Amino acid sequence: MAAREEGNDYQRLTKKDCSTLCSHVVSHRRLEAMDDNIQSVHIISDTLKRKILEREKQTDMNTGISDKGSNMGFTAAVENSDEETVEIDTPLSRDQTKETGSKIIEVETENDKDLRNYDEACDRVKDFYREQHEKQTVAYNLMARVTFKTKVRARLTIWDALIKLNELIDESDPDTEMSQIDHSLQTAEAIRRNGKPRWMQLTGLIHDLGKLLYFFDAQGQWDVVGDTFPVGCRFDHRIIYPNTFEANPDSDHPVYSTEFGIYSKGCGLDNVMLSWGHDEYMYHIAKRQSKLPLEALAMIRYHSFYPWHKEGAYYDLMNENDKKMLKAVQEFNPYDLYSKMDELCDVEKLAPYYKELIDEYFPSKVIDF
Numbered sequence: 001m002a003a004r005e006e007g008n009d010y011q012r013l014t015k016k017d018c019s020t021l022c023s024h025v026v027s028h029r030r031l032e033a034m035d036d037n038i039q040s041v042h043i044i045s046d047t048l049k050r051k052i053l054e055r056e057k058q059t060d061m062n063t064g065i066s067d068k069g070s071n072m073g074f075t076a077a078v079e080n081s082d083e084e085t086v087e088i089d090t091p092l093s094r095d096q097t098k099e100t101g102s103k104i105i106e107v108e109t110e111n112d113k114d115l116r117n118y119d120e121a122c123d124r125v126k127d128f129y130r131e132q133h134e135k136q137t138v139a140y141n142l143m144a145r146v147t148f149k150t151k152v153r154a155r156l157t158i159w160d161a162l163i164k165l166n167e168l169i170d171e172s173d174p175d176t177e178m179s180q181i182d183h184s185l186q187t188a189e190a191i192r193r194n195g196k197p198r199w200m201q202l203t204g205l206i207h208d209l210g211k212l213l214y215f216f217d218a219q220g221q222w223d224v225v226g227d228t229f230p231v232g233c234r235f236d237h238r239i240i241y242p243n244t245f246e247a248n249p250d251s252d253h254p255v256y257s258t259e260f261g262i263y264s265k266g267c268g269l270d271n272v273m274l275s276w277g278h279d280e281y282m283y284h285i286a287k288r289q290s291k292l293p294l295e296a297l298a299m300i301r302y303h304s305f306y307p308w309h310k311e312g313a314y315y316d317l318m319n320e321n322d323k324k325m326l327k328a329v330q331e332f333n334p335y336d337l338y339s340k341m342d343e344l345c346d347v348e349k350l351a352p353y354y355k356e357l358i359d360e361y362f363p364s365k366v367i368d369f
């Protein structure tokens with residue numbers, strides 16, 4: 001009876017009451033999302049304080065011998081006691097990659113040296129990385145994640161999003177000034193030509209779609225495009241232009257400047273904060289709203305993590321699952337990189353094929369970006 005009365009009360013709510021109720025629910029959800037992040041900020045900051053105290057004590061005891069570079073048993077938001085050494089093959093060399101039988105790779109590896117040549121890149125690229133390496137800090141990354149979680153920026157179909165992206169020219173890319181839809185289609189078409197599965201073709205098509213972020217929350221291109229790297233631990237020398245990290249305040253941080261920083265050996269890349277940008281953003285969108293397999297999500301999330309998938313850095317942070325994902329990301333990379341030299345695609349002609357493919361994996365059609 002009481003329940004029934006409650007039900008009647010509810011039915012008596014005016015339209016205005018309903019919309020107030022809705023907005024409470026929405027803001028409550030927002031707070032929940034922020035709360036997750038804020039709690040991890042507290043954990044990180046408490047652990048940092050503890051860590052710094054421990055470090056000072058240790059330094060006193062050791063009469064000034066610095067322990068910079070050791071993990072100091074640090075266990076912040078990310079904890080893993082598994083100290084097993086992660087062993088993995090080194091990334092595929094160019095010749096090994098060739099043996100995978102991919103036509104695109106056979107044809108185009110001779111131009112390998114011309115791609116990703118950062119020594120000879122133009123000022124636009126060098127300036128981009130100087131700014132990115134200075135500004136991608138732990139503090140910025142936490143803020144970007146809170147901002148991301150607490151709102152929906154646009155509702156669009158994947159195809160319309162690709163068309164919108166066409167307006168962007170990536171300042172970090174030394175190899176192409178073509179529009180993003182051309183690059184997306186070239187990557188997808190190269191994967192399709194090699195007879196790879198449909199999910200991987202779609203991954204090729206959408207892997208850079210996160211660059212849409214530039215039109216929403218971005219502070220510039222430095223928090224959207226370019227290679228990625230972990231924040232919260234020492235910047236590895238295998239990241240391009242490693243010296244530019246000197247301007248990053250985290251480089252002098254007592255914990256963030258150590259080898260494992262706020263992480264621990266074998267903690268898994270899932271627990272590592274990669275510099276915020278299109279990869280991480282699109283990964284979350286695809287994870288929530290698509291039926292794409294884990295390999296596809298890893299390809300999207302890590303395709304710009306060149307220090308890892310190409311240079312072999314940060315292997316000690318991996319867990320067992322990451323080893324499998326590394327293989328997938330390495331398989332994807334040549335299609336992303338070398339298709340930049342292919343002929344331009346006919347967007348109109350390819351649209352029906354790719355629209356159908358999109359619907360297969362993104363059933364809700366209109367996506368929250």
Ligand SMILES: O[C@H]1[C@H](O)[C@@H](O)[C@H](O)[C@@H](O)[C@H]1O
Pocket residue numbers: 170172173174208225226227228303304305306
């Ligand atoms: O400049 C490029 C570009 O921003 C790509 O989207 C990214 O995947 C690469 O890592 C990077 O080198």
Ligand SMILES: [Fe+2]
Pocket residue numbers: 207208278303304
């Ligand atoms: Fe990319």
